[in-house]
Structure formats: C-alpha cells, structure tokens
Amino acid sequence: MNILVIGTGYVGTTTALVFAEMGWNVTGLDTDAQKIQQLEKGVLYFYEPGLEELLRKHLGTGQIRFTTNKDKAIQEHEAIFICVGTPSRPDGGADMRYVKQVAEDIGQTMNGYKLVITKSTVPVGTQEQVTGWIQAVQKGSFPFDVASNPEFLREGKALEDALNPDRVIIGTNSKRAENLLRTLYRSIKCPIVVTAPRTAELIKYASNAFLATKISYMNELARLCDQLGVNIIEVANGIGLDPRIGTSFLQAGIGYGGSCFPKDVSALIFAAKQNHIELSILGKVVNVNQTQPLYLLDKARERLKSFANKKVAVLGLAFKPDTDDMREAPALRIIDRLLSEQAKVYAYDPVAKLPADVQYESVASCMALEDAVQGADAVFLCTEWPVFQKVDWTKMKGIMNRPNLFDGRNLLDSDEMNAIGFFYQGIGYE
The missing domain is CATH 3.40.50.720 (NAD(P)-binding Rossmann-like Domain)
Incomplete structure (x- = not known):
C-alpha cells in the first residue's frame, strides 16, 4: 500500500519518514515548492534530532519522494494522511481552511477507493466534516473512508515517539479502514485503541490539555513555595513518587509554549x-x-x-x-x-x-x-x-x-x- 502525506510541516515530514522507516513507500505532498526542493535535497528546514539523517537514508533507498503535483499524487495513493496546519483563530477556535482545501482536492481528484486519515489536530466532529467536504465535490461515486489518527509527538523527541509510541489511536466506524490502518501500523508494538472518530479527536485535545494543566498547577504551586520558603523541586520529587501522579510534567518554570x-x-x-x-x-x-x-x-x-x-x-x-x-x-x-x-x-x-x-x-x-x-x-x-x-x-x-x-x-x-x-x-x- 502506497502512502501519501499531505503537508510536509513538522508532523507531516515526521509521519512520512517514519512510515518509510517501517518499510512503506511514501510520498510527501506540499504546495510550497521551496520546502519540497529542500526535502528532495535531503535538507530538513526545521530542527529535529535524527530526522535529517532519516530523510537522507530514505531518499537513498527510494522509500520516500516528494512532489507538488497534487492531482497525480492523490490518484496514485490509496492511503492519504492529512497533516496540514490548524492554527488558532482570534476567537481561540481551530482554523480549518487548510483541512477543508485538502478534503476538496481529494474529492475532486480521486479515481478509486481512498482511505483519508486526519493526523492534524482537529476539533471534534471533523471526521464528519471531511466526509461531507469530499462528498460535496466528488466527480464520481468512488467509495472512501475518513478516519482519525491523532499524533502524540513531542518536539525534540518526535522520532523516538513515532517509532515507539505508547499508543496508536484509530477513530473509525469502518472495518475496512480499521484493517488498513492496523496493516500500516503492523510493525509497531504498542496498544492500538479503536474508537469512534469523535472520541479519537477528543483524546488528542484532552491529552494535551491535561499535560498543560499539570504544568500550570506546578507553576502556581511554585509561587506559594516562594512565599513559604519551600523548595518546589523537592515537592515535585515527593509527589511524583505517587504512581497516580507520576514524575512527568512536574517541573516548575516559566510556562509552556510551542505549537500544540x-x-x-x-x-x-x-x-x-x-x-x-x-x-x-x-x-x-x-x-x-x-x-x-x-x-x-x-x-x-x-x-x-x-x-x-x-x-x-x-x-x-x-x-x-x-x-x-x-x-x-x-x-x-x-x-x-x-x-x-x-x-x-x-x-x-x-x-x-x-x-x-x-x-x-x-x-x-x-x-x-x-x-x-x-x-x-x-x-x-x-x-x-x-x-x-x-x-x-x-x-x-x-x-x-x-x-x-x-x-x-x-x-x-x-x-x-x-x-x-x-x-x-x-x-x-x-
């Protein structure tokens, strides 16, 4: 099965390279010709340990290639991962314009069955929206499935996380889609959780929100420690030994940031x-x-x-x-x-x-x-x-x-x- 990854940003490039490492033939598609040219030369335009070496390895093996020709790419691939950005709007909601554009491109171009997988972080209900957007512009009655497969990559540890995930979440009501995704992940040894699409979409948001909560809790507690003359690091060590709490994300500091x-x-x-x-x-x-x-x-x-x-x-x-x-x-x-x-x-x-x-x-x-x-x-x-x-x-x-x-x-x-x-x-x- 050939894999198409649409969007060669941080998530898309990592996804594409990891599937290539797992033995699949992968194509990365992007409308940004400059990004594609750099990737074709083996140059990673962002910093992520180990990823550029993997890029050069699989350009050499032929397991990965890159293109800007969206029509040809969509037609030649059965499994299509959507990995485009969903930036915040001024009101805090997710900007879905890029996901919508990709869905419409797929609908207008598809020439047979397609498994469309949203890996971008998207609001609950996106699977239904993507399905509707594809159906609205289809030029033929080709069958397709839309599944949710959220990513849980830590920047700086993306390659490690992608090759050794603690879980794979598959959101679909289609047995065909489930079987195809299980096939794609057959070399990965971790729990595979199959849920309804809405559940999979919420799991991603809930996970990140919970981790952010742990960080802010410790940061606010650190302010109290300053007043009480207590060392927050020792407090974190003490509470982190409780298995119900755990040691991760208990480090006080100046707050979280990043794209997620x-x-x-x-x-x-x-x-x-x-x-x-x-x-x-x-x-x-x-x-x-x-x-x-x-x-x-x-x-x-x-x-x-x-x-x-x-x-x-x-x-x-x-x-x-x-x-x-x-x-x-x-x-x-x-x-x-x-x-x-x-x-x-x-x-x-x-x-x-x-x-x-x-x-x-x-x-x-x-x-x-x-x-x-x-x-x-x-x-x-x-x-x-x-x-x-x-x-x-x-x-x-x-x-x-x-x-x-x-x-x-x-x-x-x-x-x-x-x-x-x-x-x-x-x-x-x-």
Missing part, C-alpha cells in the same frame, strides 16, 4: 463554549501560563529596581530544548517585556534564531553564549538546554557587570551558583 499546548487548550475551551460548557480549570491553566514569565520578571525587577539601560542576556529562545520552535515561547514574552522597559537585550540559543521581525531589530542575536553574557547586569535562563549546565559559570561571573542569574527552568544548582557568587533566583527554588 497553547493552541489545543484554546481550541478545547472554544469547543466547550460552543456547547455551552465552561472548562473553568483550563481557563485558569491559560491564565497561569500567560503570567508565569512575568512572575520571574517581577522577581528580577525587585533585584535590579529597573531594567532601563541594563544589559540583559536571555539564554534560550526555543520553547523547549532540542527544537528550534519559538512559537509561543516564554522567552519571547520575557524579551518583549524587557524591551518595553528599555532594557538592552542580548539573546543566545544553540539552535533557534529570532525571527526577522521589526520588534526584534533592537535585540542583539549572539553567536556565542559568552557574547551575550559579557558585561550583563542579569541573565535570564529560559530554555533548559543541557549545554547550559556545562557552562563555566565561574568564568561567566567574571565577565558580567553584575552576577544576577534568573533561572526560569530551575536548571542549575542553587547552592553551586550561590557559592560561585551569583545572586540566583529560580521558580519556587532559591
């Missing part, structure tokens, strides 16, 4: 409102996350009195390590506020680069960490890149104007930093 959690939480809140339900807990989750970077800034302001004309180094731009994704990154909120208070901002990240945006023209993007720290009055550590733990902080203290370090990820050891001579401030951790 902010968008998916907003979309779930929007869906609830559309159905006259208030998800009040998620509303608080969003509020805590939006204010958490400002909480660390308040701590820094107490120390520095003012940011005006102070040189401030921001270390880490990506929303998490092992990615160059800066969408909704807490570091950008910190930079925006520092700029608004007339700070002189110097930024460094091992991989991510600031966008070519007018608002960041006044930020000095540094090629080396030392360049950002040299002469600084304060350092904000915003991404928990492991390389920051290996820095010679004694040397960094020597080149700073004032040794103030505000650790937004509780990455460094407070006792060690204080012993070096830093004023060290973490989140719920001093």
Whole structure:
C-alpha cells in the first residue's frame, strides 16, 4: 500500500519518514515548492534530532519522494494522511481552511477507493466534516473512508515517539479502514485503541490539555513555595513518587509554549463554549501560563529596581530544548517585556534564531553564549538546554557587570551558583 502525506510541516515530514522507516513507500505532498526542493535535497528546514539523517537514508533507498503535483499524487495513493496546519483563530477556535482545501482536492481528484486519515489536530466532529467536504465535490461515486489518527509527538523527541509510541489511536466506524490502518501500523508494538472518530479527536485535545494543566498547577504551586520558603523541586520529587501522579510534567518554570499546548487548550475551551460548557480549570491553566514569565520578571525587577539601560542576556529562545520552535515561547514574552522597559537585550540559543521581525531589530542575536553574557547586569535562563549546565559559570561571573542569574527552568544548582557568587533566583527554588 502506497502512502501519501499531505503537508510536509513538522508532523507531516515526521509521519512520512517514519512510515518509510517501517518499510512503506511514501510520498510527501506540499504546495510550497521551496520546502519540497529542500526535502528532495535531503535538507530538513526545521530542527529535529535524527530526522535529517532519516530523510537522507530514505531518499537513498527510494522509500520516500516528494512532489507538488497534487492531482497525480492523490490518484496514485490509496492511503492519504492529512497533516496540514490548524492554527488558532482570534476567537481561540481551530482554523480549518487548510483541512477543508485538502478534503476538496481529494474529492475532486480521486479515481478509486481512498482511505483519508486526519493526523492534524482537529476539533471534534471533523471526521464528519471531511466526509461531507469530499462528498460535496466528488466527480464520481468512488467509495472512501475518513478516519482519525491523532499524533502524540513531542518536539525534540518526535522520532523516538513515532517509532515507539505508547499508543496508536484509530477513530473509525469502518472495518475496512480499521484493517488498513492496523496493516500500516503492523510493525509497531504498542496498544492500538479503536474508537469512534469523535472520541479519537477528543483524546488528542484532552491529552494535551491535561499535560498543560499539570504544568500550570506546578507553576502556581511554585509561587506559594516562594512565599513559604519551600523548595518546589523537592515537592515535585515527593509527589511524583505517587504512581497516580507520576514524575512527568512536574517541573516548575516559566510556562509552556510551542505549537500544540497553547493552541489545543484554546481550541478545547472554544469547543466547550460552543456547547455551552465552561472548562473553568483550563481557563485558569491559560491564565497561569500567560503570567508565569512575568512572575520571574517581577522577581528580577525587585533585584535590579529597573531594567532601563541594563544589559540583559536571555539564554534560550526555543520553547523547549532540542527544537528550534519559538512559537509561543516564554522567552519571547520575557524579551518583549524587557524591551518595553528599555532594557538592552542580548539573546543566545544553540539552535533557534529570532525571527526577522521589526520588534526584534533592537535585540542583539549572539553567536556565542559568552557574547551575550559579557558585561550583563542579569541573565535570564529560559530554555533548559543541557549545554547550559556545562557552562563555566565561574568564568561567566567574571565577565558580567553584575552576577544576577534568573533561572526560569530551575536548571542549575542553587547552592553551586550561590557559592560561585551569583545572586540566583529560580521558580519556587532559591
């Protein structure tokens, strides 16, 4: 069975390469000719460990190819994965224009049975919408199925997650579609959960919203720890040993970001409102996350009195390590506020680069960490890149104007930093 993946963004490219690794012949389709040209050359246009090597491997084996010819691609493939973006609208709902366009392209072009699989994160009821969009434009009475197969990829760990998933969710009422999807995933060893399409669609949103809730809970609890003189890291260790809670997503910091959690939480809140339900807990989750970077800034302001004309180094731009994704990154909120208070901002990240945006023209993007720290009055550590733990902080203290370090990820050891001579401030951790 040949697989077509429509959309060669982060999810689409990863999906395509993993199916190629599993032995299937895969085609990646995109309307962006520049992306396709880069992928055909073996160049990954975003950062994700291990993925570029896999791209070059399967370009060599012939298991994967790329195209912009949508009509030919749709006609030549039986299994079609929809992996286009569903960005947030201003009202918080998911923008479905790209999914709708793909559905209509399939309906207008199909020449036989097609299994259409939505892997994009989509609102509950999308399977029915996609079915309707295809039917509305069909030029012949060709049979097809639409199934939901949400992804659960962690940026920075996408290849590991895709090759060794903890579960595969299949949302379909069609036995034919179920059997075909089971065939596609036959080499994967994990539970396969078959549900109704609406259930599969909600599982994706519910999963991300729950993880976001754990993060915001710990971040809000860290604020109390600061007042009580309690170490949030020790609290997390203590409660994480309870198997009902677990150890993951208990790390306090300056909040979550990325392409999934902010968008998916907003979309779930929007869906609830559309159905006259208030998800009040998620509303608080969003509020805590939006204010958490400002909480660390308040701590820094107490120390520095003012940011005006102070040189401030921001270390880490990506929303998490092992990615160059800066969408909704807490570091950008910190930079925006520092700029608004007339700070002189110097930024460094091992991989991510600031966008070519007018608002960041006044930020000095540094090629080396030392360049950002040299002469600084304060350092904000915003991404928990492991390389920051290996820095010679004694040397960094020597080149700073004032040794103030505000650790937004509780990455460094407070006792060690204080012993070096830093004023060290973490989140719920001093």
